[in-house]
Amino acid sequence: MTLLEAKGLTRHFGGIRAVDGVDLTLRRGEIHALIGPNGAGKTTLVSILSGRIAPQSGVIRFEGEDITALPAHRRVTRGVAYTFQITSIYPRLSVFDNVALALRDSRDLARDVPLALARTGLEGFADETAGELSYGHQRLLELTMGLALRPKLLILDEPTQGLANEDIAGFKALVRSLVPETTVLLIEHNMEVVMDLADRITVLNFGRSLATGTPAEIRANPEVQAAYLGGDHAEA
Template sequence: MQGQPLPGDAHDPPPILETRGLVKEFRGFIAVNGVDLTVRRGHIHALIGPNGAGKTTCFNLLTKFLEPTRGTIRFKGEDITRAAPQAVARRGMVRSFQISSVFPHLSVRDNVRVALQRELGTSFHFWKSGRTLDSLDARAMELLESVGLEKFATMVAVELPYGRKRALELATTLALDPELMLLDEPTQGMGHEDVDRVMELIKQVSANRTILMVEHNMKVVAGICDRITVLARGAVLAEGDYATVSANPAVIEAYMGAESEDLFGEEPTQATSTRVPATEVVS
């Protein structure tokens, strides 16, 4: 029944985000086709699938950057299907993007202070002195320390290596105190060292919150995710833990031509762990 949670194990935590029959059509092309998704509190939940499977479109629907053609989205038990993006963010669902979205010419600390401005109720008071943000310094440094950037606080963000920029994005996302974080390809373009660092950061920041992530790197998915939903051609193909989905013949077939053996092997290859060549390596 629409709006009712799907049955789960009696020991499962309650859902924080649910979709039922979610559909998105673009002039006759169905990008998302009847997706039922249940993300449970406290989980790290991955959304995976071959290129073109509808993962990012799904993210855009959940965070209201797109309006669904049909279906419902419920967050913390409330119907947000027609809510505005800013209303969804204020309720505690915040996302990151595939492309780095920091303010490049602000310092690392100032990037976090900008995100923290909501606490002061001065987000749009651009004419006020920067000293009005000084009260946020302690919290900004706490957040930077949580992602290993406290030593880079005064550095201009554009000078950060790529992996550190992604860590800064995590810090600015945490500054909004989200209950649910949506991470879009958090390790895209990274080498092994960066991937390992960001995996650890995601595990750290998942304490007391829920994470839904789109991710191609199966080392990351296998290493930190509690549950995985596989999309193919816009529809849910399989769901379960890593062992379950990686052994599913339909999932393996969907990845054929996309290094399926590498993707679901016990030891992902270099090509799997770095699907986009890294241009910068963290020292």
């Protein structure tokens, strides 16, 4: 069953066609990865999906409703959460207060914040200053803030960037635990993570959708091999 459907999304910056007529369908309860060479348009596309950037053309439907004109904060209330490529926490506040800000509409922060922290293993860091956490724990805190919103769709923009190998295994286990209650759209440069986690993969190249399929189908696609997998690209 479809959760989100985007048709003909376009966004140009001057003469650069960052997103050029992209279609994307996300199914309920799947982990869907978005990959492609640097500059392929991945972050621009998810910024459009989350409402941070408006498309110049195209339509986005979420649970059957047209949300194309909704701003980001209204999409959050509909169930769309987006964690950023660069960690976006409140570094001077405590871990508890960071999550409390994400849960500001909660009627019981004393209950809901510890529950959210426990989900990502940060319950022992509630009183720590967020900016003093290790980089890996800061990324987990950002993920906790997104999950605290109980999103129907969680967009993760390069979540393993900067993580140590031992942290990546824990991240993969956490993402798997989110489905089927949450659909995950994952932008990720680590192809091992992508192939291990994703149910389906969409490949972008020069702002256009090159292919969508299972990991096996994407590996076997000659166009994808020529444009991305077969080259020396280190990042998605």
